[in-house]
Amino acid sequence: MDATATVIFIIAAFSLGAIVIMKRDSLPPGMRRGLALIAIALIAFAFFLIVYAFFTMGSA
Template identity: 75%
Template sequence: MDTTATIIFIIAAFSLGIIVIMQRNNMPASMRRGVALAAIAFIAFAFFLIVYSLATMGS
């Protein structure tokens, strides 16, 4: 497993979530839901990658 790519994805996913939260009032209403759902999906996958890497750390 390439840890560099995983770490970059995790940082990018959480950064996207922070940006969506901070800029939610400046986004058009038609775009807000799609971006929020994408951010939730990326953050959920980032959490999965964190848990997976912790579970397979010893092997």
């Protein structure tokens, strides 16, 4: 498992979530809902990757 790619994905997912939250007033309603759903899915997967990394930390 490539740790660098995982860290970059986690940073990007949380950054997307932060940008959607900060710019929610300037986004059109249709795009806002779609971006929010995508951000939620990516952040949930990032949390899964963090937990998976903790579980597999000692076995390498």
